[in-house]
Amino acid sequence: MEPVILYGVPHSLYTGKTRAYLRKQGIAYVERAPSDPAFREQVVPAIGRGIIPVVVLPDGTVMQDTVEILDRFEAAGVPLSAIPPGAAQRVLAHVLELYAVVGLTRHAMHYRWSYLDDQRGFLTDAFAGGSGPDAAAKVMARMNSYLPMLGVTAETIPAIEASYERLLDLLEAHFAQHPYLFGGRPSIGDYGLLGPLFAHLGRDPVPAGIMKRRAPKVFRWVERMNAPDADMPEYGDRSSDWLADDSVPETVEALLAHAGEELFPELTDKCAALAEHVDAADPAEGAPVTAKPQQRVIGMVETSFRGARYSSGVQPYMFFLWQRVTDAFAACDSDAQARIRTLLERTGLAGLLDAERPIRVERRDHIETWGARPAA
Known part of the structure; x- marks a missing residue:
């Protein structure tokens, strides 16, 4: 079967979410950077702006948003649905999908750009690979300029960093018992959290170093989410299915309480x-x-x-x-x-x-x- 085309880059938050989903579902894809001429000539006119990720299906259908992309594949049927059948797990997966965007984008952007001097070589190489060497500096400057609007200021930074460390501790406790949020397969909540926890916080040198030192099981989950199989040998013969009886682990409740403190007010x-x-x-x-x-x-x-x-x-x-x-x-x-x-x-x-x-x-x-x- 002809592969789908994924337009994205390795350091893109939402590309990471989409790529992991395609891999887990065994959907054949070819990844291309937005510097590819076809992106400028065909995709940008179709969606009205330059933005990633974009998935182009073999029939020419163009999908831009990660929610739309995952929903489209879910509706068509996939081997490992990311939508839990249990009501509580399903609603809570959506809550964590929301928290990943509203809450963790702030963390991701802070650690990428507030520590630019400590990881400039890594980021310059990444952005040059995705946008071309001439455009890289301009794109990086634009991304950096978003920090105040996202709530990354001198006043909030101490709370952001304390929050990141607390988040790692909560996730570390959960992944000590479970390979994914709700059992033996990833949910839309897992894919949502993966975006910031992989592309920025799990790859950029400063936050990735913190993750590896403080929360090695979280880093393993990041690896696991990017693997094409369940990738959970450390859990023995653990079933690759949802937790029975729509159960919600106490460790997930603790994570939700952390999210509640940050989604409101x-x-x-x-x-x-x-x-x-x-x-x-x-x-x-x-x-x-x-x-x-x-x-x-x-x-x-x-x-x-x-x-x-x-x-x-x-x-x-x-x-x-x-x-x-x-x-x-x-x-x-x-x-x-x-x-x-x-x-x-x-x-x-x-x-x-x-x-x-x-x-x-x-x-x-x-x-x-x-x-x-x-x-x-």
Whole structure:
């Protein structure tokens, strides 16, 4: 069968997530850098901007977002579905998918760019390989400029680094018992966490060194996620299936509690900012959320990370991911909902279910669009 084409680079957060999924599912692919002429001549015109990863199917179908890519393959049927059949595991996998983007992007970008002088040679080589030597410095400077909007400031950096070390400790305790988050196969939560924990935190010299010294089992999980098989010999004859009875390990609960401390109050503050934007702009259903495809934010909001104040960009994509949590919850029966709510309350995440979002955010034609508003 003709392979799919994956446009990406080794140091790209979301390329790492997509690549790992393709490998685990045994989907034949060829990876090409965005400097490839076909990317500029065919892909960019199709999606309206230069962004990675992009997957092109043999029939010419172009998919840009990792959620869309994984959902498309899941719907078609894959050997090892990343969607847990158990209601609690499924909803919590979506929660961790959200946390990986909202929470861990900050960690990933901090350790990459705040320590640039300590890893400049590694990063310059990586960006030159993906963008070409002439464009590398420009791309690196643009990426570095995003730090304040992501909440990486002199005030937040101590909390970010303490959070990263705590995260490693929590994951280390979990992977001492389980090869993946919910048993013997990776979930969408695993793939979500892999993005930042591989491409930035598991490859860049400074954070990777911390991971190897402090959390070797986490580093093994990063290797395991990138292997084409289950890659879990240290767990003996462990089944490559989900944990039975939709069980949620205490170690995952501890991880969720850590996420709850960092998703809020940011989500609450950004939800309020979204409501103000919707009231002022009165967007039509189906309209693009921004004027240009490359624009990812609709404004700035004052919020905080572990008590440190900062000004952050409001990204509608965050609400798209949040909806996946609440949509999955809404699809559960009442008994499962009660169990999940209790767990989210216990871990400080009940706000994911209770916050009133003023509008849905959907994706169409490779961009976010405004969806329906809640019924009055």
